[in-house]
Amino acid sequence: MGRPLQLVCQLLAYTTLAFTAALESCPGYSASNVQQTSQTLTADLSLAGEACNVFGEDISDLKLLVEYQTGINTSRIIACTLIDYRADTRLHVKIYDAAQQVFQIPEHFLTLPSGADGTSDSSSLIFTYAASPFSFAVQRADTKETLFNTSAANLVFESQYIRLRTSLPQDPYIYGLGEDSDPFRRPTQNYSRTFWNVGDSFLPAGSNLYGIHPIYVEMRDGQAHGVFLANSDGMDIKINSTETEGQYLEYNALGGIFDLYFLAGPTPSDVSQQYAGIVGLPAEVAYWTYGFHQCKYGWPDVYFLAEVVQNYSDAGIPLEVLWTDIDYMDRRRTWTLDPDRFPLPKMQELVDYLHERNMSYIVMVDPPVALNDTKSYDNALQKDVLLKRANGTVFVATMWPGATSWVDWLHPNAQDFWDSEVMSFFSEDTGLDVDGIWIDMNDPANFCPWPCDDPVGYAATHGQPPPPPDLRTTWPELPGFPADFQPNTTNAAVKREVSGNMTGYPGRNLLYPQYQINNTDGNLTANTIWPDLVHYGGYAHYDIHNLFAQGMITATRSSLLDPAGSGNSTGHWTGDNASLWDHYRISIRQNMEFASIFQIPTVGADVCGFNLATTETLCARWAVLGAWYPFYRNHADISAPNQEFYLWPLVTEAAKKAIKTRMQLIDYFYTQLHYQTLDGIPRTILPLMYVYPSDANTLDNELQFFFGPSLLVSPVTEENVTTVEFYLPKDIFYDFFTGEKVTGQGAMVTRNDVDYTDIPVHIRGGSIIPMRVDGANNTKLLRELDFELLIAPDLNGNAEGRLYLDDGESIKPTAISEINFTYSGGSLTVNGTFDFQTSSKIASITVLGKTGGYGGARLGSSSTQDRPLTEGFTVSV
Numbered sequence: 098m099g100r101p102l103q104l105v106c107q108l109l110a111y112t113t114l115a116f117t118a119a120l121e122s123c124p125g126y127s128a129s130n131v132q133q134t135s136q137t138l139t140a141d142l143s144l145a146g147e148a149c150n151v152f153g154e155d156i157s158d159l160k161l162l163v164e165y166q167t168g169i170n171t172s173r174i175i176a177c178t179l180i181d182y183r184a185d186t187r188l189h190v191k192i193y194d195a196a197q198q199v200f201q202i203p204e205h206f207l208t209l210p211s212g213a214d215g216t217s218d219s220s221s222l223i224f225t226y227a228a229s230p231f232s233f234a235v236q237r238a239d240t241k242e243t244l245f246n247t248s249a250a251n252l253v254f255e256s257q258y259i260r261l262r263t264s265l266p267q268d269p270y271i272y273g274l275g276e277d278s279d280p281f282r283r284p285t286q287n288y289s290r291t292f293w294n295v296g297d298s299f300l301p302a303g304s305n306l307y308g309i310h311p312i313y314v315e316m317r318d319g320q321a322h323g324v325f326l327a328n329s330d331g332m333d334i335k336i337n338s339t340e341t342e343g344q345y346l347e348y349n350a351l352g353g354i355f356d357l358y359f360l361a362g363p364t365p366s367d368v369s370q371q372y373a374g375i376v377g378l379p380a381e382v383a384y385w386t387y388g389f390h391q392c393k394y395g396w397p398d399v400y401f402l403a404e405v406v407q408n409y410s411d412a413g414i415p416l417e418v419l420w421t422d423i424d425y426m427d428r429r430r431t432w433t434l435d436p437d438r439f440p441l442p443k444m445q446e447l448v449d450y451l452h453e454r455n456m457s458y459i460v461m462v463d464p465p466v467a468l469n470d471t472k473s474y475d476n477a478l479q480k481d482v483l484l485k486r487a488n489g490t491v492f493v494a495t496m497w498p499g500a501t502s503w504v505d506w507l508h509p510n511a512q513d514f515w516d517s518e519v520m521s522f523f524s525e526d527t528g529l530d531v532d533g534i535w536i537d538m539n540d541p542a543n544f545c546p547w548p549c550d551d552p553v554g555y556a557a558t559h560g561q562p563p564p565p566p567d568l569r570t571t572w573p574e575l576p577g578f579p580a581d582f583q584p585n586t587t588n589a590a591v592k593r594e595v596s597g598n599m600t601g602y603p604g605r606n607l608l609y610p611q612y613q614i615n616n617t618d619g620n621l622t623a624n625t626i627w628p629d630l631v632h633y634g635g636y637a638h639y640d641i642h643n644l645f646a647q648g649m650i651t652a653t654r655s656s657l658l659d660p661a662g663s664g665n666s667t668g669h670w671t672g673d674n675a676s677l678w679d680h681y682r683i684s685i686r687q688n689m690e691f692a693s694i695f696q697i698p699t700v701g702a703d704v705c706g707f708n709l710a711t712t713e714t715l716c717a718r719w720a721v722l723g724a725w726y727p728f729y730r731n732h733a734d735i736s737a738p739n740q741e742f743y744l745w746p747l748v749t750e751a752a753k754k755a756i757k758t759r760m761q762l763i764d765y766f767y768t769q770l771h772y773q774t775l776d777g778i779p780r781t782i783l784p785l786m787y788v789y790p791s792d793a794n795t796l797d798n799e800l801q802f803f804f805g806p807s808l809l810v811s812p813v814t815e816e817n818v819t820t821v822e823f824y825l826p827k828d829i830f831y832d833f834f835t836g837e838k839v840t841g842q843g844a845m846v847t848r849n850d851v852d853y854t855d856i857p858v859h860i861r862g863g864s865i866i867p868m869r870v871d872g873a874n875n876t877k878l879l880r881e882l883d884f885e886l887l888i889a890p891d892l893n894g895n896a897e898g899r900l901y902l903d904d905g906e907s908i909k910p911t912a913i914s915e916i917n918f919t920y921s922g923g924s925l926t927v928n929g930t931f932d933f934q935t936s937s938k939i940a941s942i943t944v945l946g947k948t949g950g951y952g953g954a955r956l957g958s959s960s961t962q963d964r965p966l967t968e969g970f971t972v973s974v
């Protein structure tokens with residue numbers, strides 16, 4: 098949940114033209130002292146002329162480091178031949194200041210692969226350079242295709258501005274570079290993507306949003322490569338094509354270094370896997386998280402929560418997880434319960450009630466610590482973990498609970514502080530026994546505008562959210578702030594100096610750098626905490642801003658597991674969308690981007706829309722589409738009317754049908770995510786081009802997606818219609834619901850009469866899908882049910898699939914089964930390992946496209962089976 102919509106009337110002082118001219122005078126660098134081995138290349142780069150000092154001072158001495166890295170090798174079967182891409186797939190190119198003062202991302206947030214374990218001879222990417230003015234290029238070793246070439250403009254490396262430009266082919270196919278709501282394929286002209294985390298609502302077009310992912314995937318003639326810039330500073334990435342300068346992509350950052358990783362592909366899936374080799378493999382999630390979730394900001398009290406649960410049960414819509422937004426807090430203070438509306442004993446009763454029925458409960462946690470929450474605040478002060486100003490005093494501004502300070506995730510005691518808050522508040526015995534934590538507002542959001550000299554006074558007069566719908570007669574007051582309350586700065590640390598060790602170039606104007614990124618909220622202080630705050634270790638918030646949420650994610654995951662746990666990623670919801678058809682459509686491309694490019698495969702948008710009033714038909718369609726998101730949650734804002742599925746007959750029907758299908762497919766999905774957590778190959782929400790990379794018709798498709806590698810989902814995407822036109826690649830497909838065989842022609846297909854409760858889904862030929870039989874209204878019960886196998890043969894009559902089974906909960910399960918299904922020549926072979934004990938059996942097998950047999954729910958040949966999942970077998974079907 099973010100702030101309500103606010104129209105920021107910004108007058109960015111764009112004197113771009115003058116600056117552009119000045120940048121043209123920047124001298125670039127010349128390379129000397131070039132040292133080359135088979136594995137690395139290093140050089141000194143010195144300013145090649147008079148400093149231009151356009152947006153700060155030019156740094157005269159840089160270093161270049163090139164490392165050939167093995168990356169991730171991929172083996173793949175192409176035309177029945179196993180091709181082993183032994184070639185090294187990752188090239189690391191780093192340009193940094195010789196004095197190593199300029200900020201580099203601390204290991205606390207991300208451990209970047211360093212060192213050269215590959216060689217130029219075995220690399221699929223080749224590095225070449227020109228000495229003066231210095232520029233470099235990256236080419237494919239086999240085809241000599243130039244993927245990246247910086248000769249188009251001189252390198253600029255200033256104290257508060259760095260620039261690098263690569264030429265690209267005309268109208269390139271570029272994907273990634275989020276988070277935003279822009280088209281899946283990035284525009285190629287006059288496009289600028291700004292990276293500066295903001296907590297804005299309504300997914301504004303063209304603007305920066307909640308997170309940054311500076312990776313792009315480019316498709317060229319059916320081949321993919323990736324470029325990741327490991328830089329967390331505010332930046333604009335421009336893609337443009339002009340008569341004089343041609344087609345290019347240009348990085349313009351407020352600081353940091355050029356730490357580039359080139360990923361060779363050659364398929365988009367390979368690029369994603371290679372990217373996982375840098376940012377880590379994604380986190381696995383518990384089986385129950387695939388159930389349906391319901392949340393709303395503005396539910397008034399614990400009794401209302403109980404009502405929602407009851408209403409879902411009465412409507413026969415399986416609710417798996419209940420969530421509570423900040424409403425449960427005592428006057429919006431993290432780590433507290435509202436004693437009147439959400440009293441602890443009643444909350445404990447509610448959670449017990451849910452747990453007894455195999456349901457789960459999740460609440461929101463915000464990062465700031467409220468001054469008025471003396472218990473937590475004193476704990477934070479005692480552990481010295483609050484973020485400070487440059488003069489050493491604790492920084493105070495405002496957020497939901499009024500005057501607050503922020504945890505400095507870089508402080509060595511931060512984890513200890515967070516652990517103690519999590520453990521005491523969420524204690525199984527004495528607190529709230531939740532099953533998950535939802536973290537928000539970690540952009541980080543601040544409501545008090547700069548300079549915010551009087552946060553307590555500001556809080557008293559601004560920024561309180563409207564109270565929830567007044568269902569009660571005695572409504573407690575939302576917070577006020579005593580005028581005399583001051584932060585305890587007794588043990589404030591001494592002033593820290595920034596110098597030396599990659600913590601940030603000294604002497605910068607951290608509040609108002611001369612180069613202005615196109616931050617949608619205005620300047621760098623807007624709606625957030627100040628860029629000149631000083632993190633532990635001497636880091637400026639200027640450089641850390643875009644990493645703040647990562648700090649909270651890591652700390653929270655670590656507190657929830659045992660403190661030894663490591664947090665790579667968490668799941669992600671795509672923020673404060675609205676109940677608009679356009680946002681329904683945007684959710685599809687956002688899911689594809691997160692799941693397949695950014696390696697955050699557990700992703701979903703707020704179903705039925707967060708802001709504004711939804712409609713019955715939009716909510717029905719969204720209930721159906723959302724069942725095909727990895728994370729399926731209905732959520733609405735406090736200002737929006739309630740939108741629980743049971744409120745409309747049509748939506749009830751749609752949701753029941755959608756959840757029934759989803760439940761049957763949870764094991765398929767759980768299996769796919771499991772393997773992605775092991776090898777990084779995207780397997781949850783896939784763009785069509787990930788499955789058919791050489792089919793150029795897939796490159797602009799952003800309204801259809803694969804749910805796992807086998808199911809093609811083609812939702813209706815317009816209001817008031819029951820028609821959808823969708824693309825079917827040249828391949829064999831089967832209608833998921835009827836079993837009907839459909840031969841894709843590499844063309845659009847029209848489907849009429851798609852009811853509000855329906856969605857076209859096709860099984861890709863060559864797949865075997867293990868489905869649970871129908872009948873469970875909860876994932877715990879689901880796990881007891883039997884399987885039916887759906888076999889969808891390809892052109893040659895072959896198909897394969899797999900099933901992973903474990904207890905669905907443990908991080909390191911003691912017993913697992915990894916079962917492979919292979920269908921060929923009319924016979925099915927089931928083999929693998931079978932260590933996980935389950936009484937579920939394979940109850941039936943259906944071969945689609947085949948007539949005869951007993952006939953089942955789908956067209957095809959079904960046979961009844963009674964095969965325990967304890968050993969392999971082969972059967973003719």
Ligand SMILES: *[C@@H]1O[C@H](CO)[C@@H](O)[C@H](O)[C@H]1NC(C)=O
Binds near residue numbers: 286289335337338
């Ligand atoms: C793209 O180039 C045009 C023509 O030079 C220029 O007017 C425009 O500002 C550029 N756009 C971006 C985002 O750089």
Ligand SMILES: *[C@@H]1O[C@H](CO)[C@@H](O)[C@H](O)[C@H]1NC(C)=O
Binds near residue numbers: 288289302303304615
């Ligand atoms: C700046 O961002 C806004 C969206 O926040 C966008 O509409 C505008 O085109 C961008 N301006 C430039 C020059 O890129």
Ligand SMILES: *[C@@H]1O[C@H](CO)[C@@H](O)[C@H](O)[C@H]1NC(C)=O
Binds near residue numbers: 381664665666
């Ligand atoms: C994080 O990534 C590392 C390396 O990619 C992997 O070994 C680890 O299991 C991942 N952690 C989680 C929590 O998934």
Ligand SMILES: *[C@@H]1O[C@H](CO)[C@@H](O)[C@H](O)[C@H]1NC(C)=O
Binds near residue numbers: 409410411454874875
């Ligand atoms: C789920 O189904 C079981 C019977 O299988 C029933 O006892 C239970 O009440 C149902 N739960 C809900 C929440 O509707």
Ligand SMILES: *[C@@H]1O[C@H](CO)[C@@H](O)[C@H](O)[C@H]1NC(C)=O
Binds near residue numbers: 478479585586587588
């Ligand atoms: C401030 O913090 C110090 C150290 O934790 C503590 O001893 C002192 O009592 C606190 N002062 C106030 C006014 O709370």
Ligand SMILES: *[C@@H]1O[C@H](CO)[C@@H](O)[C@H](O)[C@H]1NC(C)=O
Binds near residue numbers: 486488489490
């Ligand atoms: C520290 O800086 C803040 C903001 O400029 C100022 O309000 C405060 O008085 C300063 N405190 C000290 C001890 O210098």
Ligand SMILES: *[C@@H]1O[C@H](CO)[C@@H](O)[C@H](O)[C@H]1NC(C)=O
Binds near residue numbers: 471
């Ligand atoms: C916190 O806020 C409440 C209600 O506004 C007030 O009664 C109380 O005095 C405040 N506590 C502190 C320590 O200022």
Ligand SMILES: *[C@@H]1O[C@H](CO)[C@@H](O)[C@H](O)[C@H]1NC(C)=O
Binds near residue numbers: 547609619620621624
């Ligand atoms: C930066 O933006 C804030 C509002 O968010 C405004 O108060 C401040 O004056 C701005 N500063 C400059 C230098 O434009």
Ligand SMILES: *[C@@H]1O[C@H](CO)[C@@H](O)[C@H](O)[C@H]1NC(C)=O
Binds near residue numbers: 596597600634
């Ligand atoms: C970097 O150097 C500064 C000043 O010498 C020191 O205070 C700081 O702790 C160092 N930071 C890191 C991350 O090593």
Ligand SMILES: *[C@@H]1O[C@H](CO)[C@@H](O)[C@H](O)[C@H]1NC(C)=O
Binds near residue numbers: 816817
């Ligand atoms: C859809 O139908 C509703 C009700 O008839 C109408 O209000 C709305 O304008 C229609 N929308 C479109 C896009 O035609």
